[in-house]
Amino acid sequence: MTLRIANCSGFFGDRLSAAREMVEGGPIDVLTGDWLAELTMLILAGNRLKGRPGYAPTFLRQLEDVLGPCLDRGIKIVSNAGGLDPAGCAEAVHELAGRLGLSPNVAYVTGDDLTGRPLDLINADTGERLDATPLTANAYLGGRPIATALSAGADVVVTGRVTDAALVTGPGMWRYGWGPGDLDALAGSVVAGHVIECGCQATGGNYAFFQEVPDLARCGFPIAELRADGSAVITKHPGTGGLVSIGTVTAQLVYEIGGPRYPGPDVVARFDTITLSQEGPDRVLVSGVRGEPPPDTLKVAVNYLAGYRNTMTLVLTGLDVEAKARVAEEAIWARVPRESFDQVDVTLTGGGLLRITVMDADRHKAGRAFSSAVVETGLSSYPGFHGLTPPGDASPYGVYWPVLVPAAEIRPRVFLNGDEVPHEASRAAPPAGSLPAPARSEVTSIGGPVVRAPLGRIAGARSGDKGGNANLGVWADTAGRYGWLAAHLTIAKLQELLPDLAPYRIERFELPNILALNFVVHGLLGRGVAASPRMDPQAKALGEELRAQLTDIPAELLPDA
Template structure:
């Protein structure tokens, strides 16, 4: 069964950006504006490792179980309105999730067809692949997997969009995937709707860009946005939508009833999020982001165009995880004057006290006491105490918590813990990440349809060696700067930022809030300046790129997150707050560029709701 080619834009609405996202989001999407396709992204890299333990204990598990609770009330409306639903909630067990949904569909007397996309799980083939000459080398270090010395608990290759497209062409109403790329959830339906072919490079590239923008839901409507202060109804920002045209361009928007806003800046924030540079490698197309443009075409409507495509790489990423010991975290507080000396003594006491029982200890102070505190809280610094060890017994209550609790009478004045909080008594498993590459010829990308038929998705016939990121030379300083009036101020007075993670690397994009600030921002944000603004990066490799069309400078800070967020002892494990830290750093900025408030594109405020629906069912519109 093949759907006819459509020419009107395909309307895709997001309802999940990660496993644990707002559970009412599907209710909100179903109660919102008319849509053709719903997409739900549940699989951050660490999520697969987390659900693998349940899957090993119970082979009927291994998927995002609360997706079932989200979708069950809406199955009749999905059927009545002809909406397609595509999600990677299948995790490690798309077939198991398909069986559950089919049972619910039968109970409801519906005729929805469910398909599942598999082939990403290569855990059981790791030994065979290595024996056949595929070293699964670490993307950052180049070491072969055989040098790791750990037993993997999960290994999932990133599949592309054509399995989703094939399922929709065969009449599937719901497509359940494992580890496909996040953007595949959008690209697959777009290729089905518009009849795109495998060599429609620019169109496919546009579909990937649209998918990248909407994959994180409220990220593009004001969530985690540096300029949140100027947005309306930001208390409860809605989930994002995209209208994909046949030429690959799209209009990013949102449900009119929902809070938040869609502006060029909220879209830019997602464009620079978790990328490796201008060349965005995808299993279906290599996307050149260098010419992508964002322009406002109406309230909460941003047109995104200019993506260019080329054949995809002949390799795809494989996310491999293994257990690596245990970790535990507790908090304490220090109040009063001489905080620096108090913290130095507390650190020395903790290292002495825990020596021999932990392998690694990190003691981090948060905040600075007010110069004239009006309350005890304003005179207090929070202290995070994180430890890891190879064996669980090294972090038991006796070995960790009781030692920490013994400090009350002999540590620094003003030391205390929160006796009302839950005690840190149970160590947690540490999961180490190994990102590798695998040739696409080694994958078995397949679709199982409602009637039991299986379709094999062969590797792209034009897949080629991966292209390298372009090299952008460091800018020189303008001679006119010496004649400009300058003022010491936070970088956030003229710029926005968004940061994320790629394994052990942090990425951060910073862009000018106003066009007039772009030349100065571009010249100022050199690699050397980033090292000054980010002291932790002094000895790390930094890669810098420019995106003039969106007024952005983008950096990759290699190794900033160690071996990856899952084993990183920092509180900000995956670098989500790095961009905001950089915006808080002060430097000399031309006075004429400074603004009193975040003054990028201000969104209109037509009186949208700011609160959540009173109940999940209250917002549902069948």
């Protein structure tokens, strides 16, 4: 017997038809969706300041298509779309249901919102102390309150800030009765939740070897067939596009992680214990996951308004591109001195784009005073001058600031149809023994001729953001290729292949059980996605940049060797 948990959203803005596709495409027991990236909380805060809802309204649009069929078939709906206002979102669900002539039991979870409470605002990544006033502060809750809501009879559960994996772990606790001590089962559900939380990224979306993925344009969303021991088969509905393979699952496993220990409110999942096996077409079994007690702290996502920013992009063509960029800058800074701004970022891309971003507490200074000055250089600058951005005003930007709070101080609350449901927070006691330390890779020395070729010919990669840090996961498909990769792709080699990473502190982690390495590049994204001046502020392209770099690869490891 399994619990079939389907995902229908990987971010705020994902495919609106996905909920209907998952309900109509085959049998499922739980429909989940993830709306809350780190950036989304800041977006919702901005919406709320403008008088708009503090939750994700696209959730209601999807729910309109499927609420009736889900109630008819007993499909539970669990979503974090409540954002900054889960109570308001639950009320909107009741209003929608009333218009549809339906009467679901709707629960919502609170307790994550710590805005206005005294917090120790030391950045969990950098150790810096924040001296600004938080706009939002939300703790990452776990799956236990979701399980309480489902046990109380909820048909729809709406949460605020919970971990992405909690949307799977909570239903697992409800169905299988896992207690705080069932660490391995909890850890397995966390891994399953991590795999399906980003929607089609588990079924071939954004996959390094995208040529292998059939009908990607109609990629199906993922399903986790969760078992009582925490193992799960990752699959998708038959007849949909996409691919579920060990490769696509591995790609998602190494997305936005740190070391082998993956901490959460319910359990620490040991990613170095995961076993993957292909059970059949589009069916990958994830098993063997071990768990450790959760830390005694919870992460809190703090956002604050940091000032205003503006970006102008100029196109440089023809000869002497670097000299033209210098002329362009000299002309601009002669009109608006560079040192007059709080922060300036100038990037010249290999494609001949000159991006100049200014940030300042003064909106006027970063606004048209800057952008108009750039345009004014149009007839007194480099030959071929033209831009991609018209003069415009500055826009406010926020900063994501992760902090930690004692878990014992957080009290989640659960409400069903407006009435509070008793909920007891409980945590696992430390086990008598401890799990072994993460394993080290076996280094493989391969002799013979080498060929200078792109690293991506034998390795996949996926990258993403974690606050101001970037994550870069790299994996191989055979033990031989991985052994060479683990020996070859050191931190020094990574910085040699991607020189722009040289100034940053980099951590390297080995996951030999899934033939993968993970790198964490600290500070690459500055103050986080919303404040990063990079063209790729979420580091989504970092993995593909690495795969394109030439390096000496043993000829026998290359395809068709």
